[in-house]
Amino acid sequence: MSRASKDTLVSEFCSITNASPKDAKRYLDKHQRRLDVAIDAYFQESSGGRTTVASTSRLNALFDRYKDPSGDDISVDGTIQLCQDLQVDPEDVVLLAVAYELKSPRVGEWNRKGWIEGWSRLGCDSTDSMRVTLAPLRVKLGSDSTYFRKVYDHTFTFARTEGQRSLAVETALAFWALLIPTGLAGGALNHDLTDEDVDMDGEGSSGWTDEHTQWWFQFLTEKGGKGVSKDTWMMLFDFIRSIDSKFLTHDAEAAWPSTIDDFVAWARSGGKVPTTEAI
Structure with a gap:
């Protein structure tokens, strides 16, 4: 190194x-x-190797501080105040990990059960301890593929408008813009090279990069459409981790969502990657 x-x-x-x-x-x-x-x-x-046992009474008191006066849930206003107290930007990717841990049902919403159980698992019962927990949680999200996948999967349901089966394209792009760079930078979305991931000159072909992410965004923006299906959202994680940078190993007959197949065809026809015929 x-x-x-x-x-x-x-x-x-x-x-x-x-x-x-x-x-x-x-x-x-x-x-x-x-x-x-x-x-x-x-x-x-x-911490001296100690496992911190969170106080349920303290967590309830904190929840009451942020919840809506007229209900028993924390909504947008309470979330904004929480972010200020935790000294974290509301659009920081680490909050997606927090949303997974606390089983937040929707953006900017937290229920008491998820709040108590989630922060207890993390050993936090004060804003100070919560703030400290964000750093290792951010590292884990970026570096641990298994954990990244759990947060990634939860994000689809978390970000989806209630009653809708798909994500609006603009919404999907916004959350991908948070998650994909984090996974690429930390290694959670690392591509494992195989014998097939080799070009004609015998040089290793790397996996998905930030440039591919921009192609994906450009393709979806040009394609338009009403939304991103759950199947497309979930399978993109596998596609990113398995495909080579030139899409040489992409099998159009495999069980990829049609949107991903169309993306590969779009990239090839636009000259971004070699066509199958040119290989």
Whole structure:
């Protein structure tokens, strides 16, 4: 690993944990420079290895602080205040992980049961402890494929308008713009090369990149349509992780949603990737 890469890891570790560069280097060296593992170990050891037991009464009191005066749910106004108290932007991707943990039914909505059970699992019963939890949760979302998939799947239901079976294209694009770059940057959407992912010159073909994400957005914007189906949303995760960067291994006869097949055809016809005939 280059010196620049090591310095980047140390910088990221320090920005997330507020640890010193010396401690950052020590934890990263101990855990083979796996950022997510090193950060988890740091937080675990900083707490003395103790598992925090959250106070249900404190969580109820916090919920009452943010809930609507006329009901027993936290809605948009309470969510905005919560974000201010947690010092997090309402559009920060980490809130999608929080929404999954607390089983939020819709954007900007939280019910008491999910609030109590979710924060209890995370060991939080104060805004301070919640704020601290956001950092390792953000790392886990970006680096852990299994966890990313759970949050990704929940986001479809979370973002969908009540009573609708699909997501509006604009809504889907907004949430993909949060999730996909996070998964690519942290490794949760890493592509595993196979023997098939090799071009004619014998050079390895990398997987999905930020450029592919922009192609996907351009395609959907040009295509229009009323919405993005659940099938398309769910299968895009598998497509991103399995396809090579030139779409050489894409099988149009496989069980991909037609939108994904159409996207590959669009990319090939537009000269963004080689056509099958040119390979």
